[in-house]
Amino acid sequence: xxxxxxxxxxxxxxxxxxxxxxxxxxxxxxxxxxxxxxxxxxxxxxxxxxxxxxxxxxxxxxxxxxxxxxxxxxxxxxxxxxxxxxxxxxxxxxxxxxxxxxxxxxxxxxxxxxxxxxxxxxxxxxxxxxxxxxxxxxxxxxxxxxxxxxxxxxxxxxxxxxxxxxxxxxxxxxxxxxxxxxxxxxxxxxxxxxxxxxxxxxxxxxxxxxxxxxxxxxxxxxxxxxxxxxxxxxxxxxxxxxxxxxxxxxxxxxxxxxxxxxxxxxxxxxxxxxxxxxxxxxxxxxxxxxxxxxxxxxxxxxxxxxxxxxxxxxxxxxxxxxxxxxxxxxxxxxxxxxxxxxxxxxxxxxxxxxxxxxxxxxxxxxxxxxxxxxxxxxxxxxxx
Ligand code: NDP
Ligand code: MG
Numbered sequence: 001x002x003x004x005x006x007x008x009x010x011x012x013x014x015x016x017x018x019x020x021x022x023x024x025x026x027x028x029x030x031x032x033x034x035x036x037x038x039x040x041x042x043x044x045x046x047x048x049x050x051x052x053x054x055x056x057x058x059x060x061x062x063x064x065x066x067x068x069x070x071x072x073x074x075x076x077x078x079x080x081x082x083x084x085x086x087x088x089x090x091x092x093x094x095x096x097x098x099x100x101x102x103x104x105x106x107x108x109x110x111x112x113x114x115x116x117x118x119x120x121x122x123x124x125x126x127x128x129x130x131x132x133x134x135x136x137x138x139x140x141x142x143x144x145x146x147x148x149x150x151x152x153x154x155x156x157x158x159x160x161x162x163x164x165x166x167x168x169x170x171x172x173x174x175x176x177x178x179x180x181x182x183x184x185x186x187x188x189x190x191x192x193x194x195x196x197x198x199x200x201x202x203x204x205x206x207x208x209x210x211x212x213x214x215x216x217x218x219x220x221x222x223x224x225x226x227x228x229x230x231x232x233x234x235x236x237x238x239x240x241x242x243x244x245x246x247x248x249x250x251x252x253x254x255x256x257x258x259x260x261x262x263x264x265x266x267x268x269x270x271x272x273x274x275x276x277x278x279x280x281x282x283x284x285x286x287x288x289x290x291x292x293x294x295x296x297x298x299x300x301x302x303x304x305x306x307x308x309x310x311x312x313x314x315x316x317x318x319x320x321x322x323x324x325x326x327x328x329x330x331x332x333x334x335x336x337x338x339x340x341x342x343x344x345x346x347x348x349x350x351x352x353x354x355x356x357x358x359x360x361x362x363x364x365x366x367x368x369x370x371x372x373x374x375x376x377x378x379x380x381x382x383x384x
Contacts, residue, residue, distance in 0.1 A: 004092070005273060006033035008084065008108055009099035011042045013204040014122045014148065014265060018097050019046060021270045025279055032093045035084055035100075038062055044069045051075070054092060056083045058104075081107065088112040095273060097148070098123040101206050102329050103371055110134065110364075113143040120272035122148040124223045125329075129322045130367050131226030145227065146272040151220055152227055153268035154246035154259035159228070162251070169233075170224055171248040171256075173240040174217040174299060175200050175263075180241060183303055190342040192335060200243040200263040209332045210306075213345060214299070218310020219328075222321050225314060232315050237299045237307070244286060244294055262286055305346035309353060319359040319370045326374035327352035334382050348381045 005022060009015045015036075022029045031050045036043040038059035047055050047070050056078045057066045063079035070077050078087065081104075088096060088111035095118040098109040105123035110130075112119050114137060121127070127134055138145050147153050151172045159167075178197050179187060195212040196205060203211070210216035221235045243263040250256045261267050266283055301308040306328070313320040331345040340348075352374050359366050 002028055002030040003273070004030050004032045004094045006035075006087070006093035006096040007031070007099060008033075008035045008088070008096060008105065009037075009101065009123075010034040010046055011036040011039040012099055012101060013202065013207075014097070014099035014269065017266050018099065018269050018273070019050065021266050021273065021281075022050070024281060025270065025274070028279065029273065033087055033096075035087075037100075037104075040065050047075055048073065054078065054087060056080075056087060058084055084108040085111045088117075089115045091115075094118065095120055097269070097273065098126065099148075101125075101204055103129060103326065106130065110137065113137050113145070114141055116141045116143050118144040118146065120146045120148050120269070122269075124149055124219050125325050127223045127226045128219050128325045129371065130362075130364065131222065131321070132361075133364055133367070135226050135229075146275050147223075147227055148265075148268050148272045149220060149223060150263070150265065150268045151247040152223060153271055155224065155228060155249055157259045157271070158247075158249040158257040162249075166252045167228070167230070167234060168250045168252050168254070169236055170228065170230060171236045171238050171250065172217060172220055172224060173243070173245050173247050173296075174214065174237055175211070175243045176239045176241050176297075176299075177212040177214065179212055180239065184343065187303070187342050192338060195335070195342065199241070201265070203265075205336055206329070206332050209335060210328070213306045213342065214304035215306035215310060215328055215332075217299070218307045218314075219325070221311060222314045232311075235314075239297045239299050240294065241297075242291055242294055244291055260286060305343075306349065309346060309349050313353060316353075316358065317360070319356070319362045319366060320353060322362070322367050322370045323352050323356045323374040324349060326371045327378040330375050330378035331382065340382055348378050351381055352377050 031052045033054045034052050035056040040062040054076045060079040067077040085107050088108040096112045097120045099122040102125050106126050109126045147156050217237050244260050245258045248256050248258040313324040327349040331348050334340045
């Protein structure tokens with residue numbers, strides 16, 4: 001029996017790479033569901049090629065176009081966020097790849113978990129916003145959460161066979177992004193085009209800006225906390241510019257395990273979709289002659305304030321990571337539209353963390369409200 005896969009966010013960077021994986025591994029995977037937000041043309045092309053049973057376009061204004069193109073192929077077409085949630089809550093698939101970007105991915109990911117399904121999680125914002133609720137629902141519903149983020153996939157792989165052994169700490173590696181080694185006097189003038197040039201990874205725009213500002217690593221600290229049940233002080237970040245060591249786990253005897261590979265998301269995507277098996281593929285391999293030295297250096301929390309702010313939000317806990325995430329989504333969008341400077345992004349996030357009231361144990365409703373409040377506040381602060 002082939003594994004039936006739903007790809008949420010199929011038109012994005014992770015989504016399109018997941019389709020490459022499925023194409024190569026068509027003897028084990030069967031594509032059942034594809035979803036996109038508004039890129040109707042690419043969604044239609046993907047559906048024509050892969051012939052899923054169901055396609056969802058969340059932007060309802062694009063429904064007619066997609067439906068006209070795909071109904072002759074007997075593909076069921078739905079529109080709107082409600083459909084994303086309903087299908088995630090159905091039995092039409094075995095594993096759902098959560099590759100929608102940002103807070104927008106939360107509701108469908110939670111619906112899949114509530115449904116007791118296996119979720120291959122790329123959408124880290126889900127765990128940043130509501131990690132406590134998500135992980136307790138995973139346990140309660142018997143769902144499975146498999147990391148796709150390369151660092152977390154590395155940690156997950158390092159932990160295999162170590163169930164009874166204690167972790168001392170995990171070490172998340174960060175490439176350092178395009179501005180590694182730069183200081184505030186340089187960053188103050190940085191523009192979108194430069195920030196979008198990541199040295200090692202090709203990714204969607206939002207996560208690429210997060211990587212340049214190191215917010216991505218901050219979000220990943222929070223993601224790791226929830227995925228692996230860690231205490232804040234067990235999570236460390238180290239800069240590793242070659243992006244070959246994807247992350248490490250240090251056990252109580254001082255032994256360090258690392259997982260390595262080329263910086264290619266197809267590997268962690270395939271691993272999560274095929275788990276627990278490892279499947280042969282034709283992806284490029286690491287050639288150590290091309291990497292004569294693997295280097296490591298401490299992360300600059302002072303210059304890259306987003307990293308410090310994320311750590312602070314993680315330590316405060318409650319609704320603070322949700323505030324951080326929402327404010328960050330707004331400032332990244334504004335930065336991408338050239339409406340604010342690179343360093344100003346941290347000012348707005350910091351103000352949101354200071355101004356929004358702390359809630360120690362938020363409900364899902366609280367998280368929803370807090371997301372809106374933080375977005376509104378961040379938006380108003382940018383306009384000033
Ligand atoms: P992209 O921006 O490339 O793709 C995002 C996908 O989500 C697209 O299919 C997009 O549809 C869809 N989408 C956007 N907004 C909405 C919405 N409001 N409702 C429903 N669907 C929406 O992002 P990435 O692929 O780079 O990242 C996806 C997730 O994976 C993020 O959470 C990111 O942090 C995480 N991740 C990504 C990595 C990477 O290498 N790219 C690595 C590790 C984690 P449309 O195209 O129609 O707009
Ligand atoms: Mg990552």
